[in-house]
Amino acid sequence: MIDALFGSKTRVKLLHLFLNNPGTSFYVREITRLIDEQINSVRRELSNMLAVGIITSDTADNKLFYEVNQRYEYYVPLRAIFADRQDDAPKVVQAKTASDWQPFIKDLQGVRIAIAAGVLTPGSSSKVDLLLVGSTAPARLNKAIKSIEKLEGRELNYSTMKYDEFYYRLSIRDKFITEILNSNHVVVVDTNKVLKG
Numbered sequence: 001m002i003d004a005l006f007g008s009k010t011r012v013k014l015l016h017l018f019l020n021n022p023g024t025s026f027y028v029r030e031i032t033r034l035i036d037e038q039i040n041s042v043r044r045e046l047s048n049m050l051a052v053g054i055i056t057s058d059t060a061d062n063k064l065f066y067e068v069n070q071r072y073e074y075y076v077p078l079r080a081i082f083a084d085r086q087d088d089a090p091k092v093v094q095a096k097t098a099s100d101w102q103p104f105i106k107d108l109q110g111v112r113i114a115i116a117a118g119v120l121t122p123g124s125s126s127k128v129d130l131l132l133v134g135s136t137a138p139a140r141l142n143k144a145i146k147s148i149e150k151l152e153g154r155e156l157n158y159s160t161m162k163y164d165e166f167y168y169r170l171s172i173r174d175k176f177i178t179e180i181l182n183s184n185h186v187v188v189v190d191t192n193k194v195l196k197g
Contacts, residue, residue, distance in 0.1 A: 010041045011048070018055055018068035019075075019082040023155070025058065025065035054078070071119055076153040101151050104144040105188050110136035112163050114189035117180050119154065124184040130158040131180055133166040167194065 013035040049055045056069045105114045111134045118129035
């Protein structure tokens with residue numbers, strides 16, 4: 001039935017493989033062995049999936065590797081459909097809002113500025129999902145990030161920096177900071193009102 005819905009049994013097998021192995025990359029011959037399909041149909045479907053953006057490719061050791069794109073717009077719902085086990089599937093919550101994950105950041109002691117962008121902010125083109133400025137315990141930070149990742153159903157790209165470094169980079173219009181602020185973003189925490197003025 002899913003084959004008919006998605007148009008190709010090779011594509012369905014590829015979606016199962018990639019969506020059940022986020023963070024793992026595969027090369028073409030390995031994929032053909034794993035899903036037991038002809039190399040030409042695998043290459044055709046990989047090309048289609050690359051064009052859509054559901055997978056990414058990278059070259060290493062003279063081999064072209066493919067991996068699921070966890071930043072793909074429909075990653076979470078597709079993963080819910082193709083999960084091999086129901087407990088592996090991320091829970092797709094209707095009308096999920098920033099208020100669902102923001103308390104994890106606001107409760108972090110020592111965070112003076114927190115900016116959400118990327119997959120956490122609709123319409124954002126930033127590659128960074130969360131920028132945290134200040135000083136907080138690494139264990140608490142990891143726990144908060146893991147909680148947000150579980151809620152979002154994907155890994156986050158986040159960055160941390162000391163307050164003085166952020167303030168300096170903001171004052172010289174550093175490219176990293178400027179790209180985040182020029183994209184759609186949400187200021188979650190700004191204790192000194194640095195970004196409000």
